[in-house]
Amino acid sequence: MKVIYMGTPLFSLAPLKALKDHGFDIAMLITQPDRRRGRKMQITYSELKTYALENDIEVFQPEDVNSPDSIEKIKNTEADVIVVASYGQIIKEEILYMKKYHSVNIHASLLPKYRGAAPVQAAIINEDEVxxxxxxxxxxxxxxxxxLMTREIAIADDDKSDTLTMKLSNLGAEMIVEYLSGLDALDEGSPQDDAKSSYVKMIKKEDAFIDFSESASKIEHIIRAMQPWPVAFTTYKGENMKIFKADIVKASSDADAGTILNVNDEGILVKCKDDGIIISEVQMPNKKRMKVSDYIRGNKIEIGERLGDR
Structure with a gap:
């Protein structure tokens, strides 16, 4: 079976590799144009493009996949099916129905729950178990x-967006190989129950600001969901403090939410809506990411200060 594969981020890599490893003919990879990254703003290839080039897969990177030239190229590329995994552009119906088995999307949620751009983060933030x-x-x-097919996976207590994304990517790889290997006729699938649908928007930097009036559990989940990007943050004396790790603890206090109750080598104990969290790994402006135990050896975090004041 010949496949046109469309994807961009790391989530897309495992399914592409699996299809290639199981003998599917990858006719073309369609991925987003190269972008400038890092402090030096250098153009770097994604892992997906690098893999394709190393395996003699044609790479096509249109600015607009729905342009007449792009549509014509896809039309003229022989393939049985288009597989899409987090490509990053809305695709016109003309393309979706162009090939024999149409187009199959690998989506990182149990639809119709979490339609949209950030289903992995949403599952962690909302404290889902699966x-x-x-x-x-x-x-x-x-x-x-x-x-066409669904499969569940448990969310571990220490899963962050990046670790959960890779688990889902590997699961998607298994599923797409299994599905296409057994496909001998057009499968229409089963309609979604729109009444049970929910939508999630693309994550923005401001979504990572911690509101300590939330429960300790909710805050701990948000901290994990915001890694590796954009990273949860608060403010300490007007400066941004990025938070990489925190644990939920019992904290009996009448202090306002966000108040620092204690500071020691275990971390910064902060009052939340109900209990508290101990922040154990942070990054302050012009500093490296480090454990709080290391940070407080040369810097002071004052008990009684309130995190989150701007």
Whole structure:
């Protein structure tokens, strides 16, 4: 079976590798144009593009996948199916139905829950115990197509967005190989229950600001969900403090939410809506990411100060 594969971030890599390793003919990789990254703003290839080039897969990087030239190129590329995994552009129906088996999307949630751009972060933030992968027949609308296959995975207590994303990527790889290997006729799938649908928007930097009036559990989940980007943060004496690790603890106090109750080698104990959290790994402006135990050896964090005041 010949496949046109569309994807961009690291989530997309494991399914592409699995298809290649299991004998599928990857006719072309369509991925987003190269971007400038890092402090030096140098153009660097994504892991996906690097893999494709190393394996003699044609790479196509249109600014607009729906442009006439792009549509013509996809049309003229022989393939049986288009597989999409977090590509990053809305794709016109003309493309979705262009090939024999149409287009299959690997989506990182149990649809119709968490349609949209940030399903992995949403599952952690909302303290879900499970999430999963949905293989969906692509159609007009945002993740509204018929469901072809679903599979669940447990969310571990220490999962961050990056670790959970990789678990889901590997699960998606297994599923797409299994699904396409057994495909001998067009599968229409099963309609989603729109009444049970929910949508999640793309994560922005401001979404990572910690509101200590939330429960300790909610805050700890947000901290994990915001890694590796944009990283949860608060303010200490007007300066941003990035937070990489925190644990929930019992904290009996009448202090306002956000108040620092104690500071020691275990971390910074902060009052939340109910209990507290101990922040154990931070990064202050012009400093490296470090454990609080290391930071307080040369810097002072004052008990009684309130985090989050701007």
């Amino acid at each position: 999430t999963g992968i949905t293989l969906m027949k692509m159609a007009k609308g945002l993740d509204t197509g018929n469901i």
